[in-house]
Amino acid sequence: GTCAPTISYEMLPLLSGSVSWLAGQPLRVPSQQRGAASVHMAEGMVKVFIDGEAGTTGLEVRxxxxxxxxxELITxxxxxxxDAKARAKAFSAADAAILCLPDDAAIEAVTLCEGSDCVLIDASTAHRINPEWAYGFPELNSEQRSKIAASKRIANPGCYATGFIALTHPLTSAGLLRPDAALVASAxxxxSGGGKALMGVFEGEEPHEPWGAYGFALAHKHLPEMQYFSGLADAPIFLPAVGDFAQGMVVSVPIHxxxxxEAPAVKAGGVGDAIHAxxxxxxxxxxxxxxMPLGEAAWKEAGLLERGAFLRPDAxxxxxxLQIFVYCNEEARTCVLTARLDNLGxxxxxxxVQNLNIALGLDETTGL
Structure with missing residues (x-):
């Protein structure tokens, strides 16, 4: 069949620590080093537990x-x-688990996995700049996929952070963007990024605002990873907003x-071309x-703009x-970098799921 079989908690061993809970299936052999063969059952199935599957991200992963x-999904x-004991048994039976939980609950979940061979992928902010966890943005650099594949602890990036880091990290690593740049990011x-509570507001019967800025304390929870993985000396000033549409986002970073x-890049001329390259x-x-192609004219020609003028966040x-757009004004010596992605994708x-595939030694595009 095309659908993954679902394994209920009642199918797990209640009295035994055995993981051979499916009749006729071989035991999973723990491995110190994760690799393509170490997490696969003989028949090619892998067992995955989604802790927090009833939430917005958990439902999407499921x-x-x-x-x-x-x-095979363990539910x-x-x-x-x-129930902590029930969750611990699920972790023990799983080859991999995805934590779709608030930060404190995610930290607690990690303790429930102690002693197991389960790969953890944490979608919360709790472990993103923890050096003992692999940061789950495979496109960060040429070594990142190997780090993810070798780790049992993978921190899924934040949605805003994914866009910001995708735009800035390549430029700092290439020696174009100054590490002490005073950046501002808007998004x-x-x-849906606000979870079920905010979805209830926008999808409810009561009147609500069509758009709203927030984050006025300038301490958004994605800022630490945005700064750290972009190689910046200081965190950017980040101005997020939410719109009256369910999914999708754009993240923009202006550059002076x-x-x-860096001075050599500025003196060389053709700066926009260099950034795009x-x-x-x-x-x-x-x-x-x-x-994407450089500049608004190219976007219009390629039909990337709604009504020839608007960059839709939900495309x-x-x-x-994730798509990256670069648009420049060479006379004004400025450009703007924009990332477009699905905040739930x-x-x-x-x-x-991409990180799960890499951790399990599968083609990273599987199921995507």
Missing amino acids: NRLAKRSDV LNDVDRK VSGY YGRDL ALSKHYASDHFVTV LNDTNH KGASGAA
């Missing part, structure tokens, strides 16, 4: 994995989802040539990140893709 014939009933996301770029080179071999919904559940 929907993606439920379509696959190479994955808990409503009562057992809140707008669909309301003289202020933000550096981004294109960085992502040349990546399947999910695409650098990549239900995909794991490459910004959350899609990235989690």
Whole structure:
């Protein structure tokens, strides 16, 4: 069949620590070093537990994995989802688990996995700059996929952070963007980024605002990873907003040539071309990140703008893709970098599945 079989908690061994809970199936052999063969059952199936599958991200992950014939989903009933012993048994039986939980609950979940051979992928912010966890943005550099594949602890990036880092990290690593650049980032996301509570507001019967800025304390929870993985000395000033659409987002970063770029890059001329070329080179071999043609005229010609003028935030919904746009004014010595992605796709559940594939030694595009 095309759908992954679902394994309920009642099928797990209640009295025994054995993982041979499916009759006739071989025991899973623990491995110190993760690799393509170490997490696969003989028949090619892998067992995955989604801790927090009832939440927005958890449901999206489940929907993606439920379509696959190479994955068996371990599920808990409503009562057992809140029971530490039941969750610990699920972790023990799983080859991999995806944590779709608030930060404190995710930290607690890690303790439930102690002693097991389960690969953890954490979608919360709790472990993103923890050096003991691999950061789950495979496109970060040429070594990142290997780090993810070798780790039992993988931190899924934040949605806004994914866009920001995708734009800035290649430029700092290429020596174009100054590490001490004073950057500002603005972004707008669909309301699903606020979880079920915000979805209830925008999808409810009561009147609500069509758009709203937030984050006025300038301490958004994605800022630490945005700074760290971009190689910046200081965190950017980040101005997020939410719009009256369910999914999709755009993240934009303006660049002032003289202020933000290294002097040799500015003096060389053709700065916009150099920025676009550096981004294109960085992502040349990546399947999910695409650098679009340079400038608005090229976008119009390619039909990328709604009504020839607007960059829709929801154009990549239900995909794991991210698009990068560069537009410049050479006379004003400025440019703007924009990333477009699905906040629930490459910004959350899609990235989690991509990281799961890499951790299990599968083609990273499987199911995506």
